[in-house]
Structure formats: structure tokens, C-alpha cells
Amino acid sequence: MAKSNRLADEGFARFKTYLREQRLKSTAQRDAIVEIFLKGAGHVSVEELYGAVRKQNPRIGYATVYRTMKLLTECGLADERHFRNGEARYEIAEKDHHDHLICERCGKIVEFEEDRIEALQEETARRLGFELRGHKMELYGVCLDCRRRGREN
Amino acid sequence: MAKSNRLADEGFARFKTYLREQRLKSTAQRDAIVEIFLKGAGHVSVEELYGAVRKQNPRIGYATVYRTMKLLTECGLADERHFRNGEARYEIAEKDHHDHLICERCGKIVEFEEDRIEALQEETARRLGFELRGHKMELYGVCLDCRRRGREN
DNA sequence: GTGGTTGCAAAGACTTTGCATTGTT
DNA sequence: AACAATGCAAAGTCTTTGCAACCAC
Numbered sequence: 001m002a003k004s005n006r007l008a009d010e011g012f013a014r015f016k017t018y019l020r021e022q023r024l025k026s027t028a029q030r031d032a033i034v035e036i037f038l039k040g041a042g043h044v045s046v047e048e049l050y051g052a053v054r055k056q057n058p059r060i061g062y063a064t065v066y067r068t069m070k071l072l073t074e075c076g077l078a079d080e081r082h083f084r085n086g087e088a089r090y091e092i093a094e095k096d097h098h099d100h101l102i103c104e105r106c107g108k109i110v111e112f113e114e115d116r117i118e119a120l121q122e123e124t125a126r127r128l129g130f131e132l133r134g135h136k137m138e139l140y141g142v143c144l145d146c147r148r149r150g151r152e153n
Numbered sequence: 154m155a156k157s158n159r160l161a162d163e164g165f166a167r168f169k170t171y172l173r174e175q176r177l178k179s180t181a182q183r184d185a186i187v188e189i190f191l192k193g194a195g196h197v198s199v200e201e202l203y204g205a206v207r208k209q210n211p212r213i214g215y216a217t218v219y220r221t222m223k224l225l226t227e228c229g230l231a232d233e234r235h236f237r238n239g240e241a242r243y244e245i246a247e248k249d250h251h252d253h254l255i256c257e258r259c260g261k262i263v264e265f266e267e268d269r270i271e272a273l274q275e276e277t278a279r280r281l282g283f284e285l286r287g288h289k290m291e292l293y294g295v296c297l298d299c300r301r302r303g304r305e306n
Numbered sequence: 307g308t309g310g311t312t313g314c315a316a317a318g319a320c321t322t323t324g325c326a327t328t329g330t331t
Numbered sequence: 332a333a334c335a336a337t338g339c340a341a342a343g344t345c346t347t348t349g350c351a352a353c354c355a356c
Contacts, residue, residue, distance in 0.1 A: 025330050025335055046320080061338045066321065086239035086345090087320070101283055114277050120270045121292055128263055129297035130254055137290040139274055144282035178310055178355050199345080214313045219346060239320090240345070 008038040011077050011092070018075040032057050033068040037078065042091040043109050049090070083138065099137040105146035161191040164230050164245070171228040185210050186221040190231065195244040196262050202243070236291065252290040258299035 015034050019026055036052050037044060044052075050065045069090055072078035078090045083102070097118070098111040117137070125132035168187050172179055189205050190197060197205075203218045222243055225231035231243045236255070250271070251264040270290070278285035 023331095023335090027329075027336060029337070059338080062320095063322080063339080064337060067336085082235045082239040086235040086241065088239065101278060101281055103283070104286060110281055110283075112277060112281060114273060117270055117273045117277070120267060120273070121290075124265060124267050124270070125254060125292050125294050128254055128265060130256070130263075130292070130294035131300060132292060132294040133257055134294075135290065135292045137274075137288065139278050139283070139285060139288045141278050141283035141285040141287075147284060176310085176356095180311065180355075182312070212313080215345095216314080216347080217312060220311085 005039070007092075007094075008035070011038045015072065015075065015077060018071075018077075024071075028057065029060050029064050030068050030071075032060065033065055034072065034077075037069070037072065037090065038092060042111075043081075043089050044091075045087055045089050081136070099139070101139045101141065103143040103146055104140050105142055105149075108143055108145075110143075158192070160245075160247075161188070164191045168225065168228065168230060171224075171230075177224075181210065182213050182217050183221050183224075185213065186218055187225065187230075190222070190225065190243065191245060195264075196234075196242050197244075198240055198242050234289070252292070254292045254294065256296040256299055257293050258295055261296055261298075263296075 012034060015030075016026065018024075019030075033049065033053050036056070037049060040049075040052070046062070046065055046069065049069070050060070050062055053060050053065060069078060069080070072090070073080050077093055079093045081089050081091060083089060098113045099117075101110040101112055102108070103110075121135055122132050165187060168183075169179065171177075172183075186202065186206050189209070190202060193202075193205070199215070199218055199222065202222070203213075203215055206213050206218060222231060222233070226233050226243070230246055232246045234242050234244060236242060251266045252270075254263040254265055255261070274288055275285050
């Protein structure tokens with residue numbers, strides 16, 4: 001455990017720098033939350049994060065998780081997203097943009113990127129008089145495993 | 154007023170049929186909500202709908218609006234969506250699919266469709282082993298009016 | 307008359323906030 | 332020591348649900 005990966009470490013460092021710049025304080029709680037978030041698979045709900053963080057440090061409240069995720073979002077390390085039901089989920093904001101493909105049966109979320117789609121989005125926005133700033137695209141379908149599983153039964 | 158348009162009338166008829174099929178009852182409240190929803194511009198929040206419906210019939214509660222919108226969603230006449238903040242907004246489910254282009258400044262929502270993007274989505278899903286069932290795409294940017302307004306100030 | 311429907315208010319899910327206490331700097 | 336951060340619980344949103352009165356069929 002405590003396996004480190006470059007992305008998480010860079011993110012962590014960036015978070016620390018952000019705190020210093022803003023004259024905010026480093027605390028064990030923030031460290032724990034940010035570390036777990038950055039090492040996680042992404043697309044975490046606050047509840048999941050709270051659960052994971054609590055295993056490491058049971059003296060942490062929901063409010064702190066919410067407040068820390070807001071911080072992370074402000075400093076650009078996390079993106080807040082609302083899938084299907086409107087519950088907030090956070091994902092690591094990575095340099096390279098990607099979109100989501102979601103299985104309607106098992107809930108699996110696969111990330112992908114497709115430059116040809118991005119180009120067409122840009123073109124479409126311009127055609128309609130908009131200056132494109134960002135986008136959100138989610139494809140919903142049924143994954144291979146679930147289709148296979150369906151046939152077995 | 155009471156201007157009718159074909160789409161709204163068709164939708165209304167379809168709703169009535171659905172009620173009959175399910176052995177549910179027609180009520181003044183349901184009629185009012187569905188009528189206002191179908192004649193509206195789309196992308197209504199429950200709150201907006203509640204406000205509009207109340208002008209016509211003040212004896213209507215929030216619960217009824219929620220329940221009726223759920224009915225409309227079940228019978229395929231409305232789509233429930235969660236934009237930016239997770240609050241539910243409903244739009245008329247039309248035959249032909251479209252996506253959304255949203256102005257980050259004024260909140261204006263423009264609908265568009267772009268077959269080339271849809272084709273690429275299909276292709277992408279297949280490539281990743283998914284059977285595509287649907288999608289959601291939102292482009293965010295700044296509209297012409299807002300850019301113009303920005304320059305004036 | 308029967309059984310679905312309504313409005314209200316209460317309860318739920320998720321998130322934010324107030325405040326005394328705790329912890330960083 | 333100053334003051335931000337925390338945990339808790341209370342308050343806030345948005346949405347759902349329980350229930351007696353009500354209304355469509």
C-alpha cells in the first residue's frame with residue numbers, strides 16, 4: 001500500500017501550493033481526503049469518499065469532505081459532475097479531456113476521448129454563434145459483460 | 154391565448170391515452186400541468202412549472218407537479234435532465250433527438266442536432282464494446298449577445 | 307361506491323452553515 | 332496568540348411519501 005503514482009503526487013503538491021498561496025492551512029483531514037481522492041479511480045461520490053476517508057481517520061465529518069472537495073474544485077484539481085440522478089460526483093481534472101461511456105445495467109463508467117467529435121462540437125458551436133468553452137458528453141449503453149451475462153440467464 | 158399547436162395537442166392526446174391504458178384518472182390538475190408543460194419552451198424546472206400552473210389554478214401543490222412530471226416521464230412525453238447544478242429540469246421528448254448548447258453567462262439554452270457527431274458516438278461506443286442506447290451532450294460557451302454585451306461595457 | 311388523486315405536512319436525501327472547540331502557523 | 336479548520340448538529344434545498352379528504356369513473 002501507500003503505492004505512489006506520479007499523477008497523484010503532482011496533484012498533491014499542487015494542492016499544497018494552492019493552500020499556501022491562499023494562506024489556508026494544511027490539516028490531516030485535508031491531506032487524507034485529497035490523497036484518497038487523487039489515488040482513487042475517479043467519479044467518486046461524497047458518500048464513497050467519506051467512507052474511504054473514515055477508514056483511515058474516523059474523526060472526519062461529512063462537512064469537511066464537502067468543504068475539501070469544494071477547495072479541490074476551486075483549485076482546478078477536481079471536477080464536479082452530476083450524472084443521472086443529480087448526486088454530485090467528483091473526478092480528477094486531468095490535462096487531457098475525456099468523456100464518459102456509462103453502462104446502464106452495471107453502472108460501469110469508461111472514459112474515452114475522440115478528437116473528431118471534439119472538432120465537430122467546436123464547429124457546431126461556432127455555427128450557432130457561440131464561443132465554445134467546454135462540454136459534457138455522456139454515452140449510455142450496455143457493456144459487453146452485461147450483454148454476455150444477459151445471455152447466460 | 155389558448156393558442157394551440159399541433160405538437161402540444163398530440164402530446165396531450167397521447168397523455169390522455171396513456172392514462173386510460175393504465176387505468177389512471179384524468180384530473181383538472183394533471184390537465185393543467187401537462188398543458189402548460191407541453192406549450193412551454195422546454196427545459197422547465199419544477200419550480201417554474203409550479204409557478205406557471207399556480208397562476209391558472211392556485212389550488213395545486215408541489216407534490217402534484219412532481220407526480221405528474223414523473224408520469225409524463227414514464228409515458229415518454231418528458232425527459233428529466235440534470236444540468237449544471239443537479240436540479241431537475243424537464244423537456245419535451247420529441248421524436249428527433251437534439252442536444253444542448255448553453256450560454257455560461259445568460260443561461261440561454263439552444264438546441265441543435267448534428268448527425269455527424271451522432272455517428273461518431275455510435276462508432277465510439279461500439280469500439281469500446283458497448284451497445285449504445287442513448288446519450289447526453291451539452292456544449293457550454295458564450296453566446297453572441299453576451300459577447301456583444303461584454304464589449305459594450 | 308370504489309379506488310385512484312390531491313394537498314398538506316412530515317420525512318428523506320443531499321448539501322451548506324453556525325458555532326464552540328481544536329489545531330496550524 | 333491569532334485565526335483558520337473541524338465536527339457536530341441545525342438549517343437549507345430539492346424531492347418523495349403518508350394520510351385523510353376528495354373526486355373521477
